[in-house]
Amino acid sequence: MKVRQMIDTVLTDSKELGTFGLPEILRVAAGKGFFGLAVARSDDAIGCLAFVRGEPGGAIFSDENGDLFGDKAVILVTRMEQFVLYTVQPDIAEALVMGCRIFDTTRVQQGLTEAIPEIGIKSEGVGRLTVVLVKENEPQKGIRLTIRKDGRILGSDFTDGAGSAGFRLMYGDYECIVQDKSQEIRAFALHFRETGQKILIEL
Incomplete structure (x- = not known):
């Protein structure tokens, strides 16, 4: 069952x-004993926080690039603007959290701090980044790219026939791990500044 169908x-x-x-x-x-879900939707994404006894215990984020769960999902879920809050049965909330548990709950509070904009400072926002991988001017197909920040994996995809892989990320600086078909691993710095940006990596 797909994530959206499961949540619905x-x-x-x-x-x-x-x-x-x-x-x-x-x-x-935060009310004592609250069990429920907070669900945010956009045209191409859905985010969900699952609450058990008033605490955010699980997180899910899903878009066209795939699904993220738990700690990996929090950073994107907490960037979404409006959530619809629902009460659910305790056993359902607890079962859901088992599959998407947030182990580092400070990430939710970090998202809360970042959700309050500073006057005169542009919000970082979330956008789509395309990474294009080439070698000797030839697109590289079927290469695994992993996006990482502060040691955490935020997304992973294989390049297509044009050597491209897409990721939905917050604007900022990242590390792209390239694992080629010979299992050689290389790291490249990425600087993501605006949605729709394309970054070329030459091997």
């Missing part, structure tokens, strides 16, 4: 409490 199935018999930004979601959910 869970919400079938759930009660909607309202639509909130991330800070409000955390305050509302």
